[in-house]
Amino acid sequence: MTAPLTPPHQPSSQPHGAPWPSPYPAPAPDPGRGREARDAIAVLGLSLPLGVVFGLLWLWLAPRIPLISDGKAVFLQNSEGEAAIGADGTFALLGLGSGALAALLVFLWRRQGGVPLVLALAAGGVLGSAVAWGVGAFLGPTDDVVAHARSVGEGVPFDAPLELNTLGALLAWPIAAMILHLALTALFGPRDPEPEWGPWDETPQRRTEG
Template sequence: MTAPLTPPPHQPPDDNGHGNPWQAPDPMAGHLPPPAPSPAREDGPGLKAELREAVVVFVGVALFGLLLGVLWLWLAPRVPLVSDSTAVYLKDSEGEQAIGIDGTFALLGLAFGAVTALLVFLWRRRGGIGIVVALALGALLGGVLAWRFGIWLGPTRDVAAHAKEVGKGVVFDAPLELKAKGALLAWPLAAMVVHLALTGLFGPRDPDPYAEYYAPRGTDAAPGPEAQGSSM
């Protein structure tokens, strides 16, 4: 009389979720510790605090656009115009001042993107979706504010009246213009790249749940037969 075949006590589930009675148990299954639960971030902000921080980042970054507008007006080259009392002409028809105006705005946008990303990272190292979105939108709004504020501070846009005011043959500056509107994206793009790099290099790391398992073992293992025989 033969005994019925019974499955082993440890039955790892197969693909269908049922135990396989003929599969040997995994020898490492009993040695791997269960994944440690992620520690609760007790000091982390709640939803309201994150929204408040995002609003602060958005407004603070956007206000930097006023400073960018002033620097753009100060550093950008001027386009000289001259009038003959009947029409207004470019004094230097082959000049590249217009290209220089767009390039100055783009370079300033890149610099402001790096600075604002660094400031935001130093203020909140843990980052977060709300902070990143607020940084991008604030930089975009700041670029628009800089564009409009620089034009408002610059020479008048009424060229005919300005030419009549200065007189015939007198050189005067053309209104400040941003012909390449793509320069408005320099600030938010630079801010995103720099903030992402800083977060990846210096941001907080999540703890490894298997750090204790992979750590070097101590001398707490049971002594072998030779050690037991020598101690007797």
């Protein structure tokens, strides 16, 4: 008969309340998630300069809305003009082009794609569109129409502020970026290797024929 390993009158070497060490090793951190997070942040950063260029192009290409003052009120010089619609359409077309360019650059940079990249393209598209809107409105004609009319004088045409009347145009960039990136990934992205079939994977028909 053997004596117990730990006598009753001696305390155990394990501190009271301390957790016992796990026999399994701690899971190692996944380096892929960190890289995906960095890639997503980089895509968001890419959207800022593209948004500035987008805004400058919108300011340059958008049609102007001429206003005129009679000394008492400000009116549209051409009441039947479609310049306001043209400004929104120009913004939407430039948004589609910016989204396509962003999707192409991101695909050439990271061909394997992934959900974080697609989400970053969508968020970056909204951010870039908002930056473009702000740049065009800030650098365009002043939004103080009354002061502008007084400065140019009575009967002298001047440009109205550059405005975006259809907020849905802000979604042109993210929609185009997501669709094109998914299409490029599906058509030209890396493929999973084909499984190697062994003799045990033969169908029952082939086994009976053999």
